[in-house]
Amino acid sequence: MNLIDVSTKLQTEDQCLDFIEKVRWPDGKIRCVRCGTDKVSRITRTVNPRIARSEKKQNKRTRLYACLEPTCKHRFTPTVGTLFHDSHLPLSKWFAAVALIVHAKKGMSAAQVQRHLGVNYRTAWYMGHRIRKAMASGEGIIGGGSGGSNSGPQVRKLSGTVEIDETYVGGKTIRKKERGNQKSYERKAAVVGMIERGGELRLRHVGKGSTTAAQVRPLLHELVDRNVDRVMTDESTIYPFAFDGYCASKHETIAHKYEYVRGDVHTNTLESAFSLFKRGVFGSFHRVSHKHLQRYLYEFEFRFNRRKAADLFEDTVANLVGTKPMEYKTLVS
Template sequence: MNLLDISREFTTDEQCLAFLENQKWPTGVVRCPTCGNNKISRVVRKTSATTKNKRAQLYQCLEKTCKQQFSATSGTIFHDSHLPILTWFMAVSLVMDAKKGMSALQIQKHLGIGSYQTAWHMVHRIREAMAEQNPKPMTGIVEMDETYLGGRSKRRHRAKPRAPKDMIVAMRERSDKRSEGRVRYFHVPNGKVETISALVKKNIDPYINRIYTDQAAVYDFALNRELSKKHRTVNHSIEWVVPGSRIHTNTVESSFSLLKRGLIGSFHRVSTKHLQRYLNEFEYRFNERHSTQKFSIAVNRMCQTKPLPYKTLTSDSDPLF
């Protein structure tokens, strides 16, 4: 569903809320987000000049100890937002369909959002929700590699200390009948054995066919005994990939190319603190590139994700890792 389809299908806030209800409660059973009770009553609120920013379709929990009023946006990234849900849907479509990403400033101009801070908060909420919850382990043939973003400035005379580079680890399946060619990006604090081993254990099926990496020594220690038997390496300094050879990491490296072009071309500069959210965006867009339901999938994830508070987004006290 592209931007034109959204403008045709959704014209009122009620239609947007009905779509959210189908995504949040696909079985049709409405449950209270506070206590989980399914005994609820519907409250119909008539919109007026004084309630134009409030949701028209409300529910109230009938549990005596709860009595909570809620709507389809409660507990989602759309909660406590004064923007119309249609504006949110259009923003999701713009972020989802822009191959190399779209800046908050450009989204602000396209959608007529009042301030840059509002648009910036909106897109980071969307990126936060694009992360796949409880993803399936990668199967088949998996390539794994690392890259770096940012780093030292080339200017000779610089008053401020030079910033360290940010390390990104990527895993990508090769497309075949058993796998979908998915990719995953991880912003990691370092390339130590403990860090890489934890990623491998959580995200790669131990019964895969092969795992291909470069000759970085960390992989020899990070892979368990089962995966070590299926591990093959490529020495980029002396070898080139022979046509027809299956031992290479070109597949995962090609995803780095698109990622870097997007980060540099669309966003120019990305904060270390928010880097993982940008990786979530590029990961989702890549993995759902052939899907005809990518808008519905994105909105479904946003219905399962709690809103990201602005104070948390701008706070410096939260640890990066």
């Protein structure tokens, strides 16, 4: 679904609830969230118009199901246990925010979401972070925030031809005479990138200042398949130490001092992903704190790895439906 589809087909609370049900129970059988039976019935309530009006005002989720299992008899709404459950915002605003964020190739700041949706800044910021977390959880990220039940399977390891490089983002620019001997990147966040040619991208925030072999080594083991065909890096001295036996025989380097491409040995695929990310970060976010950088990296990764996917919007909503809410106070603490 694109932005237009979302704004026309997901306008009312009913349309939104139908969509959530479709994503949550793809086979069309609504199941009890406690015992799992599909023997459930929808509770139709006849309320007097005065109460109905006040319920609408408060955006209460009005759709309710009852489990017919005699031992269970649980009552639930389609949003229970999902991110939308305790939100006071209309679902249509949530879906509009998802559509805006997933379709903005260069990312979308809270201020932009605020302007488009007419919500306050704090709400826009909060929605953005929850949506980003959902995007990240689809990648099978472990421990990406508090209480994520949807940590999923381990990240698939990269194979074929893999390019690895590091880049530095953010941080204040300081004039040379003020920083003395400190290198300009010492204040920046170090990001290690790995990309499979014709395949997926991984971006990991490893710390502040220059990258070390000790930071790269565990990422190699975690993200690169042992049976990879070739791994390409620049001539940086950290890589021979980082490989340390793991796929070391597959390692090829390009000396950027002298040349950028030697035959098919280069890291240009990764360089273009880096520059796309940086244009997004500096164009839309202005300043991303070190604390939140990894979430933005996951968001970028998610979108990049699904650049050919049929429906980014639906993928993201599916993750939102499967993600436990993250409290505002946990986020800002």
